[in-house]
Amino acid sequence: MELSREEECALAGEYGEMMQTAYRILVATGEATDAENLVSIEWAHLSGVNYNTIGDAGEQLLAELSKSARVKVRTTLNPMGFDADSVSRYGLDENFVSKQISIKNSYQTMGVTPSFSCIPYEIFDMPEKGTQVAFAESNAAIHANSYDGLRTNKESSFSALASAITGKSPYSSLRKEDSPNITIRMKVDSPDELTYGMLGYFAGKVGDTSVNVSGLGSMDKRQCKAMCGGMGTSGTCAKFLFEEDSSCEKVDFDEREAQKIHDELNTADRGDIITLGSPQLGAEEISDLVAMLKGRSFKKRCMVFCPRTVKEQAAGDCAKLEGAGCEILADCCTCLTPLISSDKIDSVTTNSIKGAFYLKNSNGVGVNLKPLSQIIRDETD
Amino acid sequence: MAEGMVLKSDAPINFLGTVNKESGVIEDKSHELFGRSVRGMILAFPSGIGSSVGAYTIYSIKSNGSAPLAMVCKKADLTVATGCAFAGIPLIISEEEFASLETGRQVVLDTKAKDMIRRV
Numbered sequence: 001m002e003l004s005r006e007e008e009c010a011l012a013g014e015y016g017e018m019m020q021t022a023y024r025i026l027v028a029t030g031e032a033t034d035a036e037n038l039v040s041i042e043w044a045h046l047s048g049v050n051y052n053t054i055g056d057a058g059e060q061l062l063a064e065l066s067k068s069a070r071v072k073v074r075t076t077l078n079p080m081g082f083d084a085d086s087v088s089r090y091g092l093d094e095n096f097v098s099k100q101i102s103i104k105n106s107y108q109t110m111g112v113t114p115s116f117s118c119i120p121y122e123i124f125d126m127p128e129k130g131t132q133v134a135f136a137e138s139n140a141a142i143h144a145n146s147y148d149g150l151r152t153n154k155e156s157s158f159s160a161l162a163s164a165i166t167g168k169s170p171y172s173s174l175r176k177e178d179s180p181n182i183t184i185r186m187k188v189d190s191p192d193e194l195t196y197g198m199l200g201y202f203a204g205k206v207g208d209t210s211v212n213v214s215g216l217g218s219m220d221k222r223q224c225k226a227m228c229g230g231m232g233t234s235g236t237c238a239k240f241l242f243e244e245d246s247s248c249e250k251v252d253f254d255e256r257e258a259q260k261i262h263d264e265l266n267t268a269d270r271g272d273i274i275t276l277g278s279p280q281l282g283a284e285e286i287s288d289l290v291a292m293l294k295g296r297s298f299k300k301r302c303m304v305f306c307p308r309t310v311k312e313q314a315a316g317d318c319a320k321l322e323g324a325g326c327e328i329l330a331d332c333c334t335c336l337t338p339l340i341s342s343d344k345i346d347s348v349t350t351n352s353i354k355g356a357f358y359l360k361n362s363n364g365v366g367v368n369l370k371p372l373s374q375i376i377r378d379e380t381d
Numbered sequence: 382m383a384e385g386m387v388l389k390s391d392a393p394i395n396f397l398g399t400v401n402k403e404s405g406v407i408e409d410k411s412h413e414l415f416g417r418s419v420r421g422m423i424l425a426f427p428s429g430i431g432s433s434v435g436a437y438t439i440y441s442i443k444s445n446g447s448a449p450l451a452m453v454c455k456k457a458d459l460t461v462a463t464g465c466a467f468a469g470i471p472l473i474i475s476e477e478e479f480a481s482l483e484t485g486r487q488v489v490l491d492t493k494a495k496d497m498i499r500r501v
Contacts, residue, residue: 021467028466032457032474047433054437055402057444136433156436158463204430208456233395235430236458264411336398357431361398361409 001030001170002037010166018068018165025162026170033153035170039132041152044164045120046077046112047136048157051100052338052362059099059106065161066106072167076115076124077107078137079280079305079333086329090339112164116331117307119225121148122282134169136160138232139225139279139354145210145239147224151175154209154238173209174239181208183246186215187254192371193226197353198261200230202253207237212246222288222372225279229354265356268366271349274298274379276372277305278334278355283314290317292372296380298325303340305333324380336362349375382491383450383471384501388422389484390414396435396460405447423490424449425482429461439464451490453498455479473497 003011011027013020026038048054054062081100082092108114117123120135121143127133129149135141136155144150153173155163163169184203188195196219203211211231219227231237276289281304289304304321308330311318318328332339334355340348340363347366348359356367370378392413394400399409405420419442429435439461442448451471454461465472471492478498482488489499 025463025466028462029459032459032462048437053397053432053434055441057402057441058437061440138431138433154433154459156433156460156463158436158440158467159459160433162463233431236393236428236456357395358398 001035022162022165025158029159030170033172035172037171038168039171041132041134041163041169043133044075044160045135046160049078050081052081052336059103062106066109069110069165071111071164075112075164076120077112078118079116081338083329083331118279123307123309134160134163139228141238142228178210180210180212180241182206183212183248183250185252187252193223194351194371196223197226197230198258199253200227201234201261201353204231204235204237210239211237212241212243214244222285229279233354233357266369268347268368271347271368272345274302274349275334278352280333281306283310286314286317290320292376293324298380302326305329384489385423385450387482387486389425389482393427393430395431396438397432402438402441403445405442419449420447422449423451425453427455429458435460436464440468443468453479
């Protein structure tokens with residue numbers, strides 16, 4: 001990879017150990033993706049915030065980095081483990097709470113905007129089309145590339161952090177061009193968000209860096225987000241293209257493929273509780289949920305995850321949902337939540353394919369998959 | 382340079398949620414390496430997939446003494462590439478080298494040598 005003189009100096013350690021480490025990460029990223037040079041990025045979105053995911057090693061690393069690392073470009077970040085407003089009700093141990101606060105403080109010391117959201121594309125103004133960004137959160141990278149006209153590779157926690165500190169990223173892969181290796185023909189009739197989540201999960205398994213999908217009808221926001229979340233979970237792919245005519249090899253996503261994924265991720269007939277939000281719900285989905293409930297209430301606990309800005313802006317709708325038995329949780333997400341523990345809960349009902357994968361593997365609970373419309377039919381009165 | 386036994390899978394790995402960050406044991410029941418530990422192995426798999434936070438998982442298993450000696454992948458992904466770079470775990474990306482490996486074989490791996498992987 002060709003570096004400018006200044007970049008060479010940084011890599012040689014002339015601007016300190018921190019910059020040297022950041023450039024080493026960029027070079028490792030560049031070599032892995034055959035980059036020729038580095039390009040400026042305007043926005044970094046970091047993952048690796050929830051103490052449940054990064055553990056003590058991550059917490060200590062960030063505390064050390066925060067002594068000297070400062071972000072150079074606008075930088076936002078992923079959800080953490082809990083909502084400080086309600087954490088006392090969830091019986092988390094003191095160690096978790098203090099380690100999570102340490103992580104939060106480290107990022108803020110580095111100059112990161114404390115957005116604690118996995119849907120930056122829904123709560124921030126979008127830059128101009130074609131802008132280079134570095135998004136680590138997989139569903140956000142896919143959404144940014146596929147629906148928002150931005151350009152990012154499927155960054156890792158470390159590559160996005162290195163980009164935040166240097167303002168640069170290797171110019172390679174999806175930053176340069178789209179080369180879908182396959183076209184998926186959508187063949188499932190009357191799809192709901194669960195179907196689109198499974199389509200995404202399937203796409204991740206067959207796609208390389210980007211994948212073309214044909215035969216999609218119009219989709220609402222919930223369905224688009226479900227598809228991005230699903231693909232981010234199962235693959236290395238970070239972009240959907242939507243061309244009806246393409247010369248790529250073709251594969252069908254039909255009822256049989258959907259059933260295979262359902263069988264892999266659906267492990268329970270019912271859930272002790274319900275979780276909504278992986279990715280987090282935006283204001284539109286919150287108001288939509290109020291409308292779908294038509295005054296009915298949940299018969300069991302229903303956790304609703306959203307960004308803090310949404311909880312504040314949609315305070316009226318959130319109050320209605322609380323009235324219907326929901327627990328509204330800001331700053332955190334279904335994905336690897338410490339608020340659901342297999343000691344107390346055997347199984348969870350959710351409409352999220354992404355959530356299902358991590359609930360099953362990391363939280364060790366059974367998962368009952370249902371689309372939101374059916375959850376409301378079955379679980380409210 | 383690293384010498385050790387190969388642990389190979391044809392299934393990609395989502396390090397977050399699949400590999401225990403303390404013990405290095407594969408915890409995803411649907412993964413073909415379920416129950417196996419990556420600790421001290423030459424871990425061969427097609428590529429990392431899924432969560433970007435897997436880079437922290439790789440750093441964690443290294444910090445906790447549970448990391449593989451080295452990794453060999455068929456194709457590059459940024460989670461594994463940066464996780465290994467940051468944790469100081471040798472990583473080889475090569476379809477040929479990946480194809481040449483089988484579980485249980487003892488190999489010497491040297492990313493700087495002409496023959497990066499030698500059987501012993």
